[in-house]
Amino acid sequence: MSPRRVAIVGAAGTGKSWLAQALNSALLAHGHSALLSDRRGESQPTLGLSHAPVDWWITEASMPSPVSSPGLTTLLMGLDLPGLGPEKQHEDHLLRQALSLSQTSFKIVYGVGVHRLNNALLAIGLNKVNTAAWQERERSQFNINRGRDAWQCNDCSDPACEHKLFTRLLAQRAV
Template sequence: MRPLHVAVVGAESSGKSWLTKSLASALLNRGQEAHIVDDVLGQWYQREGRTPLRFEQMAIAQQQADTTQWLRRSAPEAWLLSDSTPLVTAVYSQILFDDESLYPMALAHHGLYHVTLVTGLDLPGVANGLERVSPQVSRHFDTLVRQALEHSGIAYRVVYGQGQKRLNNALLALGLESDDDAAQQVRDQGQFAINQGRSLWQCNDCSDPTCEHTLFSRLLKRRATFKS
């Protein structure tokens, strides 16, 4: 399979870094070259110990984009896995400062990725020492990032599950075989069953690109119709 440039986005403590590193490790174990673009915003928080001010947000987003572009040029034939993108900074800037000015730059950059993985909110919260966001903010972030992707026509896949199950779902979402043959068989059989109307499908067992993505799209359309 041709190497892809993959964006991993999601709310705080939703497992972005773990998933990015686990995907890179799985690819390397398969003999693939893979590089990670680190989360610039997360590194900034850890270094400064505070929330970036409004005027500092664009520089952080631009550094994330520049680092990604540099790696794209340096290793054009390798997998590139981005732990967050400028879109994450743009969404937090809207939440914290009601500032939507970062979206044009962030979404233009996001068009460079082949696949976008959105980390689901099914993981238990993990404290990072800064206590930046609440569960309510995480849910708000999740909605805003999906809306931004939807309105820009950028396809995405939502990844659920914990541990190996989450990694397997992400690999399947990328069109790769899972690290666990049994997990892939369960998923394929379950999807066949729901398509035949014989079983209910659980979102945290799926990560099918046409599943929750489609449901969320329909929800947005219903809201738009109601408002009009």
């Protein structure tokens, strides 16, 4: 069975390297084998067993791969980190154009620190790593779903949550 692949792309300074390392560590902590590739494409098995089958292959890239393939999840780093200036918006726009032209689907990952890692894990279909951060996210999502907070979908990138929100809005409109 071929490994599930995760490509992490984003403007410079958006934490691609940090997320690749954190995602790799989280996968290993949950019993998965992983291969982490750097920007030059050099990869090292993180379990130290080069002959062992690998569950996940994580790559960090400045630009998206021109070829989309089955089993590839592309994560685009959000521009919500502190200290990112307006020049990053142009770089982000170019990345989104490249993803669109290559017809590569992608998920945007927002948050700082463990929140960003939790959102990346959700985007690739795995559970959270930090219970306190997860509970905080769930509480905020509950408040959003109940209409007590402003719409915050740009902060979580959770398709199931967005579906619930849109379904609820449509149901309210029909009444």
